[in-house]
């Protein structure tokens with residue numbers, strides 16, 4: 601193998617740049633030519649390739665987003681378009697592709713491998729919602745961003761004696777809500793993986809009030825939704841002033857945490873090594889603290905699970 605390419609696809613996540621850097625530097629270290637594909641699968645089908653040098657990934661280790669840009673490309677779901685992409689890759693003498701993205705991006709990568717083109721995936725998703733790995737690039741930074749925001753809201757919640765409902769990202773997975781809720785000391789955490797009863801949330805606020813507590817923080821995952829409605833109902837039923845804050849896209853950006861940088865560096869290097877060993881149709885990941893890899897087929901069949909013992913812990917600590 602002499603030439604490989606790397607792209608980022610789907611939602612961006614802090615640490616993607618660190619992973620691009622690791623792929624490029626490990627590739628060059630192993631004697632490969634490495635190309636960047638601009639704009640994910642959209643750039644792939646347009647042949648938008650850029651040669652990557654050691655210097656081209658200098659000074660990006662600490663930057664959020666992705667220097668290669670990312671996109672959502674509906675056309676790429678078409679087999680003919682996938683075949684065209686392979687032809688373009690071959691015309692450019694590229695023999696392997698590393699895809700940094702989420703499970704949708706890996707469905708595209710699996711198709712390329714099934715059509716005869718080797719691909720390896722690196723999980724990038726602030727939601728941490730990808731099966732086959734305990735951790736996805738960007739999750740740690742997003743949790744830290746959410747915790748910092750909760751800390752700031754706590755200051756004003758205390759001063760004004762208010763209840764705050766804070767909606768964090770996580771459409772299918774409550775990981776950000778769970779971690780940010782525990783680390784931010786939330787009274788209640790509402791996630792898609794666990795049934796919730798708003799009456800129970802309200803009771804907990806009232807119980808806290810009875811023992812002199814004058815402010816409360818409720819963290820709700822985006823996937824559960826209804827943050828605004830919940831805030832309204834809590835205010836009506838408790839009589840306590842209740843505000844709603846939706847953290848939104850600030851959770852996507854920012855400088856990657858040290859943990860995200862470490863994992864992105866390790867996963868980027870492993871992805872190159874696997875491709876060079878002839879592995880294809882696999883995603884690198886971390887399980888029980890060990891770097892590992894899983895086939896895209898298993899990733900698609902699997903389901904990301906959340907550690908519900910942390911949820912129970914949160915309930916026992918926020919009484």
Ligand code: ATP
Pocket residue numbers: 609610611612641671672673674675676677678701702703704705706707708709711725
């Ligand atoms: P995120 O978790 O941020 O949503 P993702 O990788 O899951 O990331 P998607 O929008 O689902 O994001 O997918 C990204 C791109 O992957 C799509 O725009 C499309 O180009 C490609 N893709 C998704 N599903 C398929 C599929 N079934 N076949 C081929 N390509 C696909």
